[in-house]
Amino acid sequence: MVDTMFVRTVVGIIGNVISFFLFLSPLPTFVQIIKQKAVQDFKADPYVMTLLNCAMWSLYGMPFVKPDSLLVVTINGFGFFLELIYVAIFLIFSPWVKRDIIIIIIIIIIIIIMQRKLIITLLVETAFFIGVLLITLLVFHAPPKRAMFVGLLCIVFNVIMYASPLTVVKMVIKTKSVKYMPFFLSLAGFCNGIVWTIYALLKFDVNILIPNGLGSLFALLQLVLYAIYYRTTNWDDDDDQPPRGGHQEEFSEIQLSSKV
Numbered sequence: 172m173v174d175t176m177f178v179r180t181v182v183g184i185i186g187n188v189i190s191f192f193l194f195l196s197p198l199p200t201f202v203q204i205i206k207q208k209a210v211q212d213f214k215a216d217p218y219v220m221t222l223l224n225c226a227m228w229s230l231y232g233m234p235f236v237k238p239d240s241l242l243v244v245t246i247n248g249f250g251f252f253l254e255l256i257y258v259a260i261f262l263i264f265s266p267w268v269k270r271d272i273i274i275i276i277i278i279i280i281i282i283i284i285m286q287r288k289l290i291i292t293l294l295v296e297t298a299f300f301i302g303v304l305l306i307t308l309l310v311f312h313a314p315p316k317r318a319m320f321v322g323l324l325c326i327v328f329n330v331i332m333y334a335s336p337l338t339v340v341k342m343v344i345k346t347k348s349v350k351y352m353p354f355f356l357s358l359a360g361f362c363n364g365i366v367w368t369i370y371a372l373l374k375f376d377v378n379i380l381i382p383n384g385l386g387s388l389f390a391l392l393q394l395v396l397y398a399i400y401y402r403t404t405n406w407d408d409d410d411d412q413p414p415r416g417g418h419q420e421e422f423s424e425i426q427l428s429s430k431v
Contacts, residue, residue: 176239179373183242186366190246193359194253201257204264215261216292218254220332223296225251227325230304231378237318239374258293322378329382343396347403354397361390 197218204210225247230236232243303324311317343352364387371380 175373179370180242182366182370182373186363186370187242187246189359189363189366191249193356193363194246194250196356196359197257201260204260208264210261210264213261215258218257218261219292219296220328222251222254222258222293223300224325224328224332225254226296226300227303227321227328230300230307231318231321231325235317236307236314236321237376237378238314240376242370243379318378322376326378326381330385340392340396343400347400349397349400349404350406352393352397354394357390357393357397361387361394364388364390 200213204213228247229244229251232240232247237243303321307317307321311320339352343349364383367379367383368387371377371383
């Protein structure tokens with residue numbers, strides 16, 4: 172008889188590997204930012220949201236919340252620190268940054284003024300996470316109740332994130348072009364969702380099952396659209412190209428941000 176926990180561990184490791192590469196998928200964007208020394212029109216919002224999402228799932232996988240979920244912690248812990256680096260790059264290469272050490276204090280002041288939206292968002296997310304952590308530890312004393320509380324919040328965040336890329340689907344249907352909906356990213360997202368869905372079913376975990384089940388369906392929709400509109404896509408025409416830093420980059424990040 173096959174050991175269910177062993178199979179679950181193997182599936183979780185496969186999920187970690189796929190999620191690992193999904194988290195790395197925005198690297199070309201940040202290589203471009205570093206080379207150009209400017210964030211251009213790229214948006215920080217998806218990365219900031221992913222930061223909170225990874226923090227929440229890392230908390231969910233902790234032994235005092237959801238025992239036997241180490242693989243949930245490992246991949247989201249990695250994602251959390253990677254997102255910190257992504258956000259830091261946004262802060263460093265925003266238009267107001269100067270390299271002269273003499274005006275370092277002025278830079279700090281400008282950071283607070285010019286990037287107040289991003290900084291306020293980070294502060295709010297930090298306060299929210301600390302609040303969730305305190306409620307989890309002080310109000311709920313049994314792991315099942317803690318898992319239910321944190322898991323529900325994780326599901327809510329994931330559902331919100333799944334609604335974000337609907338603009339990309341709308342664009343594909345409107346333009347009859349899949350030029351800016353990367354096939355391999357959609358395929359990786361589908362495989363990732365399926366793997367984590369299986370992981371959730373092997374030791375039934377509804378909090379992991381719901382977001383990844385939805386993620387699988389959403390990725391499947393992307394693949395179906397790709398099959399439908401592949402022939403009508405003009406791969407050499409740039410007239411339908413979205414603004415730099417637009418849907419393709421946001422689509423890429425939302426894909427990974429919704430994964431356990």
